[in-house]
Amino acid sequence: MASDLRLVEAVKATLGEEMARDESVVLYGEDVGVAGGVFRATDGLLDEFPNRVYDSPLGESGIVGAGVGLAAAGMRPVAEIQFQSFLYQGFAQLQQHASRLRSRSRGGFSCPITIRTPYGGGIHALEHHSESFESGFAHVPGLKVVIPSSPAEGKGLLAASIRDPDPVVFMEPTRLYRSLRESVPDDDHVIPLGEATVAEEGADVTVVAWGSMLQRTLSAVDDVDADVEVVNPRTIYPLDTDTITESVKKTGRCVVVHEAPETAGFGAEIVSRITETAFYHLEAPPERVTGYDVPVPMFAREDAYLPDEKRIAAGIRRAVET
Numbered sequence: 522m523a524s525d526l527r528l529v530e531a532v533k534a535t536l537g538e539e540m541a542r543d544e545s546v547v548l549y550g551e552d553v554g555v556a557g558g559v560f561r562a563t564d565g566l567l568d569e570f571p572n573r574v575y576d577s578p579l580g581e582s583g584i585v586g587a588g589v590g591l592a593a594a595g596m597r598p599v600a601e602i603q604f605q606s607f608l609y610q611g612f613a614q615l616q617q618h619a620s621r622l623r624s625r626s627r628g629g630f631s632c633p634i635t636i637r638t639p640y641g642g643g644i645h646a647l648e649h650h651s652e653s654f655e656s657g658f659a660h661v662p663g664l665k666v667v668i669p670s671s672p673a674e675g676k677g678l679l680a681a682s683i684r685d686p687d688p689v690v691f692m693e694p695t696r697l698y699r700s701l702r703e704s705v706p707d708d709d710h711v712i713p714l715g716e717a718t719v720a721e722e723g724a725d726v727t728v729v730a731w732g733s734m735l736q737r738t739l740s741a742v743d744d745v746d747a748d749v750e751v752v753n754p755r756t757i758y759p760l761d762t763d764t765i766t767e768s769v770k771k772t773g774r775c776v777v778v779h780e781a782p783e784t785a786g787f788g789a790e791i792v793s794r795i796t797e798t799a800f801y802h803l804e805a806p807p808e809r810v811t812g813y814d815v816p817v818p819m820f821a822r823e824d825a826y827l828p829d830e831k832r833i834a835a836g837i838r839r840a841v842e843t
Contacts, residue, residue: 677712
């Protein structure tokens with residue numbers, strides 16, 4: 522059986538199912554209890570699990586730090602950070618403690634904490650509410666970075682993240698929370714971390730995209746006179762390099778799409794790996810279609826900042842016509 526859900530509904534359903542399945546799962550964060558979360562992704566869970574859902578103080582460093590202690594004590598904390606940009610305040614706890622607990626203790630402790638956080642633009646939010654820092658989190662050894670691109674992926678990847686023995690930053694595209702409905706399995710649905718998927722098969726060019734950019738890419742390929750293969754990494758770290766490489770070896774061309782700024786964005790890492798593993802198969806230089814090297818602008822310029830179908834289609838044409 523399956524239900525027709527939006528991403529925010531899939532997240533809420535998965536949290537409830539994982540808490541029912543495992544009593545060590547606890548949920549906490551700013552306004553996740555009484556208010557049900559800033560996007561209502563935790564609405565009703567306080568009533569269902571009154572002793573395992575907690576509203577935290579407004580302090581992201583403390584939220585992440587408390588999770589490290591809970592995880593070391595045998596719990597599986599799931600913390601919500603209201604917007605990804607606020608997680609910068611807890612970055613020291615992620616980089617210096619959560620990601621290192623296993624290595625620091627020589628395997629004596631693990632740190633199964635999941636940090637849920639909305640990210641990305643497209644909803645005309647305020648400053649510090651629309652950034653995409655997946656490449657920064659991926660640079661931290663020991664930290665896994667996961668980004669769903671649909672409601673079904675939201676359920677499968679979140680379940681896998683909560684069950685994972687290591688810390689996970691689970692980044693939920695705000696643009697997709699209520700803009701897309703999809704059939705989501707009602708039963709136990711787990712998507713293994715570190716496995717990409719081919720969202721659309723093709724032979725002329727490979728496009729790698731994730732988060733809300735995947736949906737825009739799938740729309741853009743309809744305007745391109747080429748047979749486009751679209752690869753969705755799903756997990757930024759660990760990255761499934763093999764799936765991407767095999768696709769590029771088949772097509773000979775590659776375009777990477779993401780909404781983070783271009784410089785040192787995760788597209789650069791993907792292009793680097795392609796040149797290392799599939800260089801002699803390339804028939805054209807890899808292309809990147811990204812956000813610009815500026816802070817995400819306010820309402821009037823936000824749409825111009827984000828890659829749209831027109832920019833993505835133009836990048837694909839450049840790769841194909843070179």
